[in-house]
Amino acid sequence: MVSEQVKKGKFITLEGMDGAGKSTHIPIIVELLEARGVEVVSTREPGGTLLGEQLRALLLHETMHPETETLLMFAARREHIANVIEPALARGAYVLSDRFTDATYAYQCGAKGVLPHKIKQLETWVQGDLRPDATLLFDVPVEISLQRLASAREPDKFERENAQFFEKLRQAYLLRAAENSHIFHIIDANQSIDKVKVLVKEVIATL
């Protein structure tokens, strides 16, 4: 594990319900960070490594017990941390991850009922003291998220869930943000892409 002393870079994560629009803003965030002359590693979860992407294919399309899903998320995460995140942070890069452990708290715990202490145990085991330096939470009302998904590509397993699932998800994310307010920046993503972009730029400027 990279200790705080060895860690030279910054770890930034993006979170939000499906349809909140976070992925749209990745290129601009990369551009803003690269303009500082630092290396930027843009990655995603589940995934980010060869094995992780194979696990992603299973996770997004196969039905399984929520605890199996949690364990596979953390298996992919272990690989991601060892092969991508820690080496990048140790050499001083900015790591931008499209989702990380807050997604497990929101989806597997908040929406699917896995007990939080089980996720916490895995978090401690797999991550040591590695936590994001900053998390941008793209927040939209559930109806907006569902509307956006309805006009998007073929939905995966999570994107086919109902409004009740999405409401639990949103509340779980907002709770994570309230409990970790020193890390979270909530972005009101219920507006035009240009307006959201301005908010994203303001947050990135503070990091």
Ligand code: TYD
């Ligand atoms: P997502 O990041 O939304 O990618 P895309 O934009 O390509 O659909 O998809 C990943 C899905 O995985 C998303 O529905 C949330 C889910 N997920 C979890 O349920 N738990 C986790 O810990 C992570 C990282 C993702």
